[in-house]
Amino acid sequence: MKNILSKDPSPYLQQHKNNPVHWQTWNKATLNLAKTQKKPILLSVGYSSCHWCHVMAHESFEDQSTADLMNKFFINIKVDREERPDLDFVFQSSFQLFNQSGGGWPLTMFLDENGVPFMGGTYFPKDDKHGLPAFKTILQKVHDAYVDQRTKIIEQKNLITKNLKLKKTKVIGQEPEPILENILNNLDDKNGGYKGTPKFPTFYVYETLIYFYNKTKNPKYLKPVELILNKLCSKGIYDHVEGGISRYTVDENWLIPHFEKMLYDNIQFILLLAKFLKIKHNKYFLKKIKQTTNFININFLNKKTNLLGSAFDADSEGLEGKYYVYTYDELKNIKNIENFFNIKPEGNWEGKIILDEIKEPSDEVINKLFKIRAQRKKPFFDEKNQLDLNCLWVSSLITLNSIIPDARYLKTAENFYEKIEKKFCTNNIFHSYSEDISFIEDYAFLIQASLDLSEATMNPKYKLLAKKYCDESIEKFYDRNDKIFQKNEKSKNDIFISPIDISDNTLPNANSIMLINFSRLGYLEQAKELSISLNGYLNIYKNFMISSLKALDFFKEIESGKNCNTEGCKI
Numbered sequence: 001m002k003n004i005l006s007k008d009p010s011p012y013l014q015q016h017k018n019n020p021v022h023w024q025t026w027n028k029a030t031l032n033l034a035k036t037q038k039k040p041i042l043l044s045v046g047y048s049s050c051h052w053c054h055v056m057a058h059e060s061f062e063d064q065s066t067a068d069l070m071n072k073f074f075i076n077i078k079v080d081r082e083e084r085p086d087l088d089f090v091f092q093s094s095f096q097l098f099n100q101s102g103g104g105w106p107l108t109m110f111l112d113e114n115g116v117p118f119m120g121g122t123y124f125p126k127d128d129k130h131g132l133p134a135f136k137t138i139l140q141k142v143h144d145a146y147v148d149q150r151t152k153i154i155e156q157k158n159l160i161t162k163n164l165k166l167k168k169t170k171v172i173g174q175e176p177e178p179i180l181e182n183i184l185n186n187l188d189d190k191n192g193g194y195k196g197t198p199k200f201p202t203f204y205v206y207e208t209l210i211y212f213y214n215k216t217k218n219p220k221y222l223k224p225v226e227l228i229l230n231k232l233c234s235k236g237i238y239d240h241v242e243g244g245i246s247r248y249t250v251d252e253n254w255l256i257p258h259f260e261k262m263l264y265d266n267i268q269f270i271l272l273l274a275k276f277l278k279i280k281h282n283k284y285f286l287k288k289i290k291q292t293t294n295f296i297n298i299n300f301l302n303k304k305t306n307l308l309g310s311a312f313d314a315d316s317e318g319l320e321g322k323y324y325v326y327t328y329d330e331l332k333n334i335k336n337i338e339n340f341f342n343i344k345p346e347g348n349w350e351g352k353i354i355l356d357e358i359k360e361p362s363d364e365v366i367n368k369l370f371k372i373r374a375q376r377k378k379p380f381f382d383e384k385n386q387l388d389l390n391c392l393w394v395s396s397l398i399t400l401n402s403i404i405p406d407a408r409y410l411k412t413a414e415n416f417y418e419k420i421e422k423k424f425c426t427n428n429i430f431h432s433y434s435e436d437i438s439f440i441e442d443y444a445f446l447i448q449a450s451l452d453l454s455e456a457t458m459n460p461k462y463k464l465l466a467k468k469y470c471d472e473s474i475e476k477f478y479d480r481n482d483k484i485f486q487k488n489e490k491s492k493n494d495i496f497i498s499p500i501d502i503s504d505n506t507l508p509n510a511n512s513i514m515l516i517n518f519s520r521l522g523y524l525e526q527a528k529e530l531s532i533s534l535n536g537y538l539n540i541y542k543n544f545m546i547s548s549l550k551a552l553d554f555f556k557e558i559e560s561g562k563n564c565n566t567e568g569c570k571i
Contacts, residue, residue, distance in 0.1 A: 020067035042074040049260035059126035168536035192228035203268035243295035260314040309383035391445035443473035444513035508547035
């Protein structure tokens with residue numbers, strides 16, 4: 001056996017092709033190998049721009065002695081979470097079940113020979129530190145446990161499956177207001193976002209608040225949206241030089257980012273800004289939305305496909321954030337820079353300076369900051385095209401067109417849609433690299449983009465395509481027993497459990513998007529089934545189903561004869 005990752009197109013897997021670990025990919029042949037050899041599986045899940053994934057790779061996966069243990073005791077499988085979000089979802093859920101805490105990346109899971117998890121963690125250091133045991137110690141202990149308790153571990157499958165299966169209650173009509181009040185009570189009214197650290201932008205929360213503001217005109221729903229947008233635009237999470245935001249911050253004031261830039265965050269950032277600007281004009285927000293849109297158009301473009309790639313690394317030249325931070329010596333000679341940013345000789349992060357805005361900087365200052373940055377090596381760009389995110393970009397361009405009437409935005413949206421069709425929709429619809437793999441998120445956002453274009457252009461072909469894709473999604477993903485969409489195709493599921501995801505994560509949940517799609521298309525019987533199912537889950541998982549509040553309310557409005565006219569149903 002040898003490392004086979006050089007044959008895989010994923011940039012993340014390519015980063016590991018020279019590891020001495022005998023990495024395999026997730027497929028039937030590899031899973032059968034584990035069964036044949038009666039060996040447990042070490043599953044490592046990550047993504048190309050993940051800082052701690054790089055740390056664990058350098059410390060452990062590049063270390064020969066660690067690799068020797070991995071190769072001796074396990075079938076080792078490396079997975080790109082952006083290529084297989086269904087695997088990431090199931091095994092993150094397994095981690096949370098075992099550890100009673102949130103997961104993260106790198107995700108390190110140990111599976112039995114049948115692919116069922118029995119233990120897991122996230123980052124493990126090479127040596128004992130951070131209160132964590134050394135990775136080699138973990139490897140030895142897991143091996144010993146599997147040798148001694150193999151039969152018992154394998155027999156745990158039914159219990160694990162049962163505990164991972166979602167619970168549902170009989171539907172009780174539930175009004176959104178109490179849940180919305182709970183959300184508001186848990187938001188940080190000083191800094192924005194949820195209370196505590198780390199701080200993630202959780203865009204689906206604020207989109208939901210905007211929806212209910214538009215419905216009720218109650219300012220309590222709009223105030224937190226304006227607060228978080230002010231923070232995201234002015235603090236260290238925002239790239240004041242080129243535009244765009246980082247994934248999250250480790251502090252409560254949005255100053256110290258985890259520097260990777262993800263496409264899904266930046267598209268949703270633009271969407272939230274645009275939806276706010278439809279309600280309330282703000283020159284400052286308008287400038288930020290234009291800067292970030294320009295950044296995406298130029299920097300996220302995969303020049304081979306003319307579609308958008310997925311992410312920029314947090315690290316460059318082996319150091320976290322090196323591309324984005326400055327030294328005091330680099331900044332002190334820029335005239336009047338202290339009027340625009342908090343600049344101190346001691347810095348504000350590890351002796352360096354993360355740009356923290358006092359007031360909107362002049363173009364002259366930005367140009368000088370860019371000249372300094374231009375001398376550095378850019379972070380690695382993962383150019384992977386993902387269908388769902390490129391479709392979401394189409395929807396964002398259409399929303400932009402509604403606040404900045406410019407035919408270019410709408411034309412760009414149509415051009416993107418055409419490119420999406422040519423790449424992803426010629427034969428089978430697929431998610432990224434493999435033309436045999438798609439997810440409900442791909443269909444949900446493809447249908448949404450089709451409907452958005454239909455409304456924006458009045459071209460009937462887009463609604464016909466939306467109906468076609470909707471019918472396909474029902475056939476491929478809809479669980480007719482539970483009346484819910486599962487994450488991957490029913491006929492191609494290669495995981496020990498059928499993955500049904502009702503939670504909002506990096507994107508609003510696909511079942512929520514599909515309920516809105518059903519409602520807009522007039523699939524009211526299907527919408528009623530899905531809404532009843534989501535209501536059943538909402539009674540138990542309300543803290544994880546924020547986007548469902550918007551979707552359920554929208555369908556209720558449709559049922560009561562509101563939000564519709566001769567042109568269709570709009571959200």
